[in-house]
Amino acid sequence: MSALIVCPSCDLAHCIGAAPSKERTVCARCGGLLQRAENGNIDAAIALAVSALVLFAFSNAYPLVAIQSNGSGRATTLLGAALGLYRQGHTLLASLVFFTTIAAPFLQITSLLYLLLPLRRRREAPGQRIVFRLLTRIRPWIFVEVFMLGALVALVRLAAFARVVPGVALWSCALLMFTLTALTSRTSPGQFWRWVEDRRA
Amino acid sequence: MIALQTGKSLGLILCLECRATVRALDVRYPRCPRCHAHLHPRKPHSLALTTALLLCAAVLYIPANLLPVMYTRTVFDEEKDTIMSGVLVMLHSGSWPIAVLVFVASIVVPMLKILALVVVLFSAWRGSARYRTQRSELYRMVEFIGRWSMLDVYAISLLVALVQIRSLASVAVGWGALAFGAVVVLTMVAARTFDERLLWDPPP
């Protein structure tokens, strides 16, 4: 048994085995990514998603950084970054920051849990196809790792004139960044539908 | 492989949402049997859309660099900062690795991104067959590095949230930051509307 797939980057047709690919393969002509590994464990993906949810909660509940200068101090949370822009009348920019650092990661984690938890018990979530397409649309807009580097830049700039105290959320945000990267690579579209089809069979 | 068979020549369509390979159906608006997304042999109006978005991004790149992104008020004075002057301030205050980081992410990357998209767009318009692999790689690099330009927008949003010390000092956002965010979003959408398979399609 074999199947034909086409390269998403150059449209070249490739003959592949029907078994799930164990590693990533690249296109013979353009070198683009053809397939990711599709033999992942659904429980591992769910565990990653749950840890991501916990880390996400921590990142939002606790202050990100605090500064102290001349006896007065001020702290901000992740939401505070977007809120500060909003209060100054920059609604568009505030929405962009809010969406890329809070809404998009949250939607990715929750929609994955919504899809994977029933699938683990051989059921399919209602509206599975719509939620899946929502998930693939949201994924490119998760900017947590860029935000972390931006936070680093802000900390260095502030350290010049105030005492900077990193908060709990800064560390959980850094862990969230790695967890989300691992989660995304383990729940590629090919992998997700492989799980669905394995359970239908 | 001797004769290169492509999805197009075999009548196969790739679903870009779920990566299913689907036999092209003879209906007007085919949908993917697996995830129900709309199927197109190539992204619709790819070149026109990418060109339009890229033009907007190139125009906004100018105010993004010229308008202040941040105002710093203290009791004594008010300072305006563009991205570039912010980089210079950091350079003089001795944190040169951060200055280089911001310079690369905010000024070099968006410019490289716009130029790279112009190159791949131009070769797709012309249907040029040379350096296809390199152009494909260039396009993939654009997708990979694009998001990092948001760096300074996040840094500014944190400064705004933190620096409000008893009316002694405060930081306000400038419109340059919005232009900057728009450049990042527009170039990302432009890269996504571009269909890289057009670089490889044989001339009609």
Ligand SMILES: [Zn+2]
């Ligand atoms: Zn290829």
Ligand SMILES: [Zn+2]
């Ligand atoms: Zn599909």
